Amino acid sequence: MRRLAQLGLALVLIPALFPLYWMVASSLKGPRELQRIPPTWFPSSPSLAAFGEVFETVKFGQAFLNSLLLAGVATLSVLVTSVLAGYVFAKYTFRGREVLFWGVVATMFLPPVVTLVPLYWLVSSMGLADTYLGVLLPWLANAFGIFLMRQFIADVPDELLEAARLDGASELRILWGVVTPLLRPAVVSLAIFSFVFYWNNFIWPLSILQDDAKFPVVLALSQLLSYSTSVHYQNVVMAGALIASLPTIVVFLLAQRVFVASLSRTGVKG
Template sequence: MRRAAARAAGTAAIALVMVPALFPLYWMVISSLKGPQELQTIPPTWWPRSPSLSAFTEVFDAVPFGAAFVNSLLLAGLATASVLVTSVLAGYVFAKCRFRGREALFWGVVATMFLPPVVTLVPLYWMVSSLGLADTYLGVLLPWLANPFGVFLMRQFVADVPDELLDAARIDGAGELRIVWRVVTPLLKPAVVSLAIFSFVFYWNSFIWPLSILQDDAKFPVVLALSQLLSYSTSVQYQNVVMAGALIASLPTIAVFLVAQRVFVASLSRTGVKG
């Protein structure tokens, strides 16, 4: 009975934590299914009386939401892939290669994590503009090709890889790049998946930098298209459209986490246990 009571208490505690976390998502879903009249009902209804999907079609009529969705997939996907490659390579160099100034260079990279984004916004804009990359996808991607947090994370994980394993690969004739991709990277699966989740969510939700460098509406990512949709939120008549757009924009990040949750949780447990 004590075990049953403990399980019941644990389940209740988990439910108490999950309800506040999931309530905004639940409210977004039911609001997107309501009609304009029902959205004005006081007190509000907890489930749509006549659920309708019309708001989801209106999203694509109000703004070029489909093109923005594809733009975000392209930008976030390429940026995530680049961050994974550069982070693994840099993490390997900082963890396993010996050269003068290694520690100073590493901590210099880490120090850039503490710079507020607004401090680097103007220098980045002038640098990208001087290269003729303003209002281009490459201009958006250029500052996203590497990430100091990714370098720091990979360096910590690569440091745990035994040097004897690398020496055995070198004796077999493997070069450094082959060692990185064939020997080290398979051992970093939890860290790689975690970094992929963090990077994809971060770049998918990035707003200030794309807004600063892009002028053509056809190149806007989904977060900028959402900002255009927010102009409709001043009227209750279009709040369901705004909620539908926000729900569509949230689906890729939710899907990425659900697909990779097991490896992500494994990586968190590994970082807390050192043996």
């Protein structure tokens, strides 16, 4: 029975992992081998030359650093604002709390294209067009993050918070010293979702940035795609796509245990 389960898992994983394998294999092939029909499954003469060409063809190194900066800052900001807002919504009672909370949740259902033009005019009117801050401004808070943190913080016993207050702890100390350590699975899950989303976000940076020196890696990759019609550059495009995918893969692999634990916890909640 166990072997059948492993076989079934393998059958599911093969189609899911095949695009990644083909991307790696194609990046290691030369232009001539890419033209072969039928295609070869394994590179006959593996070469890393395409990876060097990625950085020579477009400003890929600068774009990679830009993405690390933008996705890193946005993820950190989302974690802080989500925990703060989630704590207020979960543990404080004030007039209009439910209306305000569900108003925040309602923004999750707005298609991004609906808010694109208003955001562009708002950021441009502030003189932040073609700046890193202009890209980051709409990313500093996230409705999904607030919703997620509120749900997890609501499970924290009020008695624990009252005990900390009796000991003279301030609200911020209670939040960061008592509540936040209990949110580790939720925080890690939100960090993964946020980093992957902001790393791969294409439309907003494309709308607000003009200087290619400030482009994130997804925009640099789109520049590489303009060379995809030439067989000579297909391995370069695949190499660029692989490099662009590595940070999100690494982040997930490093945090997968905590991420799976958070899903398990969510699944068994009554």
